[in-house]
Amino acid sequence: MTAPRFEAVLFDCDGVLVDSEPIVNRVLLGMLQELDWVDTPLTREAIDHHFTGCTIRDVMTAWAAERGHALPADWMERFLERRNAALAAELLAVDGIHDTVAALHAGHQGRIACASGADRFKVEMQLRQVGLLRWFEGRVFSGHEMPASKPEPHVYLAAAAHLGVAPERCLVIEDSAVGARAGLAAGATVWGYCPQGHGRAFAGLPVQQVFSHMGALPGLLKA
Structure with missing residues (x-):
């Protein structure tokens, strides 16, 4: 049997395993439009640009500071409630991912992991909802639990x-810069x-x- 090109495959979650980003960004756009301190028109494209791959708490804190406002104390709680409800109602897996994850799990003797910048509750909820969690049970890593989230390498280093x-023998699958x-930064190959x-x-x-x-x-x- 030919040895695999990589010893492990590490997947991001949002936009790679599950098609969650359009749902979350729609909820986010609606809630941003409700804030009086958002003084410029916002579009879905602008939301995608600013938030994809980033933690919403970090971006929102920075935006509030730039505008000289404090983020309302209950804003994140309300956002998470709306986000989770929308995901529960609408979330789908990325097309083709079920067969791919099963094949890579078998081909790499179980050495696959999900390394996300999102909070663990969201990641595991999403994977469970679309039937992928069984392939990643015990191998889910959240940037919220690391010294720093992406673009720092900690979550990928922890997964490896x-x-x-060794990170150099890992393939990372990502959809954002x-x-x-x-x-x-972790030393992995990125596709x-x-x-x-x-x-x-x-x-x-x-x-x-890029594929x-x-x-x-x-x-x-x-290949």
Whole structure:
């Protein structure tokens, strides 16, 4: 049997395993429009640009400070409630991911992990909802539990260490520049998932390969 190109595969969650970002960003846009201190028109494209791959708490805190306001004390709690309700009602897995995760789990002797910048509750809730959690049970890592989240490398380093694999022998699958920088900083090889196919999110980064459908990943690893 031919040895795998990589000893472990580390997946981001949002936008890679589950198609959550349009749902969360829609909720976020609505709640931002309710804030009196948001003084410029916001679009879904602007939300995608500012928040994809980043922690919402960090971005919101920075935005509030820039505008000389304090984020309302209950804003994050209300956001999380609305976010979770919308995800529970609408979330779907990324197309092709179920067969891909099963194949990679078998081909790498279980050495796959989910390394997300999101909070653990959200990550595990989403994976459970779309039927993916069984492949990642005990191998879910949250940036909220690290000294710093993405683009710092801690969450990927923690996942690699747990699997007993050197970061240099890990493949990271990411859909954002923030996440790609985290994987690269960890010393892993990064491939970019971009369903639109253009890969502009990774411009200027040494992302080795960009692909547009999750069903293609097992074949790419064998090539």
